[in-house]
Amino acid sequence: MHLVWHRADLRLHDHPALTAALQQGPVLGVVVLDPLILGATSPRRRAWFYANTQALRTAYAQRGGVLLVRTGSPWEVLPRLANELGAQGIFAVRNSTPYARFRDGQLEKALPGRIRWFGGQYVQEPGTVLKPDGAPYTVFTPYSKRWWQAEQGRVLPAPEHFPALSLPAEIAQGEIPLEEAGVPLPPAGEDSALRVLEGFLRDRLAAYPRARDLLDGSGVSRLSPYFTLGVLSPRLAVHQALQLGGEGAQKWVNELIWRDFSGDLLYHHPRMLEAALDPRWEGLPQTDDPELYGAWLQGQTGIPVVDAGMRELQATGFVSNRARMVLAQFAVKLALIYWRPAERAFRDLLLDGDNASNLQGWQWAGGLGVDAAPYFRVFNLTHQALTHDPGGVWLRKWVPESGGNPEPYKPPVLDLEAARRRYLEAAQRIAKGAR
Ligand SMILES: Cc1cc2nc3c(=O)[nH]c(=O)nc-3n(C[C@H](O)[C@H](O)[C@H](O)COP(=O)(O)OP(=O)(O)OC[C@H]3O[C@@H](n4cnc5c(N)ncnc54)[C@H](O)[C@@H]3O)c2cc1C
Structure with a gap:
């Protein structure tokens, strides 16, 4: 059995780590509530994270799977859990912020050779779209030209059923806290995200180039809260938009390239957290x-x-x-x-x-x-x-x-x-x- 550790990828569709783990046999999903991240964020963002974790648990359960939730430092919690359950390894989608890289390095030290990383947070992974001489881009337009030349890969389907797992009877699934957001949250979970995407592509994509700058936000997709937690795959969104084609699709995909460019900038220049890039x-x-x-x-x-x-x-x-x-x-x-x-x-x-x-x-x-x-x-x-x-x-x-x-x-x-x-x-x- 393998663990699939979900972080900013709270979905089952187009999930390269989950697909690869399922090729090896049974999987168990896990979300770790990391106090270093959740303690430093706002109630509304924590509430949004919990709501989407709950939706992911439901999505696992509907397909006969299980999502465990644990609290603590991932590099302590996960080795303990893996040993307790006899898991062979952990599969996860790569994150690339400075803290994520530190965290994942600590986990690799604790479980050497037992972690496998995959893309999936971005369409093109930070650090992979480079100038011909191998240097990173700092200006968007040349970055985007190069981005279009890169392979986007195939969109992976969500599993229909999870293979049966035999878990110890006493294992606790782990509670997902409830927190008052203080603001109305959008409907959580990938099914909701996919519906919002479908509605946007059907009704507003064509007018996007003209309507995207309206201050009231009526011309845009409002999908960003889903992309941020990986509830919606950006690769799937790009594929679906490009299938429809036209100026609207080009313009909208261009904004998703800005998202990839942002990830790439922080990957190459972690000092941006503390100082102006220039x-x-x-x-x-x-x-x-x-x-x-x-x-x-x-x-x-x-x-x-x-x-x-x-x-x-x-x-x-x-x-x-x-x-x-x-x-x-x-x-x-x-x-x-x-x-x-x-x-x-x-x-x-x-x-x-x-x-x-x-x-x-x-x-x-x-x-x-x-x-x-x-x-x-x-x-x-x-x-x-x-x-x-x-x-x-x-x-x-x-x-x-x-x-x-x-x-x-x-x-x-x-x-x-x-x-x-x-x-x-x-x-x-x-x-x-x-x-
Ligand atoms: C000062 C400032 C702060 C911002 N902070 C964030 C943030 O914390 N999180 C965030 O996701 N976006 C941020 N953005 C980018 C952008 O404003 C939002 O992604 C966008 O408004 C979200 O609305 P939407 O989903 O309807 O976008 P759409 O116009 O429908 O675009 C589709 C997707 O493309 C991505 N995208 C669009 N514009 C940008 C952009 N300029 N940079 C990077 N990605 C983009 C988003 O993932 C978005 O959901 C910020 C922009 C500015 C100027």
């Missing part, structure tokens, strides 16, 4: 003003597009990519809020919160060295609202005080024009200083 930008001036930070975080800056985005995020755990760019750029470039605590707080509010994508998003929108984003690009916030929320419906929903008008509805926390000049002067000094 360290010169750590020299941007910072305001140490808790009231300004609090106004940004609570959606009380007086600037409708910023406040609408933050209030939606606080209330739902989701906000569109366009709003995320506005929120991060406002914080880093205009309010001069130090990006690290803001990025962290933002990630905890997002149901799709993910180290790699959030770091990439912040460091791209904040002009901190990701991609070729020029530092002198600073959004005109009124223009953003007028262009991407025509009619002000989204503004009115989240900031009723604004009446849907993109101009400040109360004295704003910043003089936007002065803030823009202050940023550009500082940024120009940094950019020139290094040349």
Whole structure:
């Protein structure tokens, strides 16, 4: 018997580790509740993780399988479990954040030669899309050109039945905690994710290139919370979109390539967790003003597009990519809020919160060295609202005080024009200083 250890791959479909383990014989699924990860995240994200773990347990049970849940450090819990049950080895989908690499290294030391790793978190694994000379990419467009040339591999079906297992009668399945999310969660589990994907591809894929930038998020798939926990296979999503074809499919797959690119960046540059990818930008001036930070975080800056985005995020755990760019750029470039605590707080509010994508998003929108984003690009916030929320419906929903008008509805926390000049002067000094 083999253990299949699920981490950010809470699904049965297109699961290379599960498929390979089943070729060897009976399998037992396991999820380890790791206090180092779960203790450091927010109630809403823990609740989303638990809900999807529960759905995975149900999916195992419906096919005659078992998913155990244990709590503790994986490199202590799993060797104990493997020895207790006489498991021959552990199969898992590779993760590549700095902590995941440390964790998995510890497990390999504890069970030498008994762990097998597989792809599956991304379409193209971090570290595999390289320049012809073997160096990693730091700019998206050439990365994406190379990405399209790589083999995507076959989408693997979910098993129909699990082979019978004889487990000791006294073995406990392990409890999955229940936690109050504080926000409405999307329906959990891969069947729900597959239904959302089907609806998006059927109804909104064709219009995606035009509708994806709407601030209210009505033109996008809202699949990110599923991708983050691997409830939905990104490879399956890419295959299905490309089968339909057209401009919408190309554009949407391009966004999933950004996801792969984010994973690749963090894989090659783990220091992104702590510093700007281009360290010169750590020299941007910072305001140490808790009231300004609090106004940004609570959606009380007086600037409708910023406040609408933050209030939606606080209330739902989701906000569109366009709003995320506005929120991060406002914080880093205009309010001069130090990006690290803001990025962290933002990630905890997002149901799709993910180290790699959030770091990439912040460091791209904040002009901190990701991609070729020029530092002198600073959004005109009124223009953003007028262009991407025509009619002000989204503004009115989240900031009723604004009446849907993109101009400040109360004295704003910043003089936007002065803030823009202050940023550009500082940024120009940094950019020139290094040349
Ligand atoms: C400041 C900032 C922070 C962000 N933080 C996160 C985060 O923590 N987790 C996260 O998943 N995404 C993050 N993103 C990327 C993007 O905003 C979300 O993935 C997207 O808004 C999710 O909505 P959707 O599923 O409807 O996307 P769709 O437009 O339907 O796109 C499909 C999928 O492609 C991926 N994707 C789309 N855009 C991007 C992008 N720019 N970068 C990486 N992947 C992308 C997502 O997995 C998404 O589900 C961030 C972007 C910014 C600017």
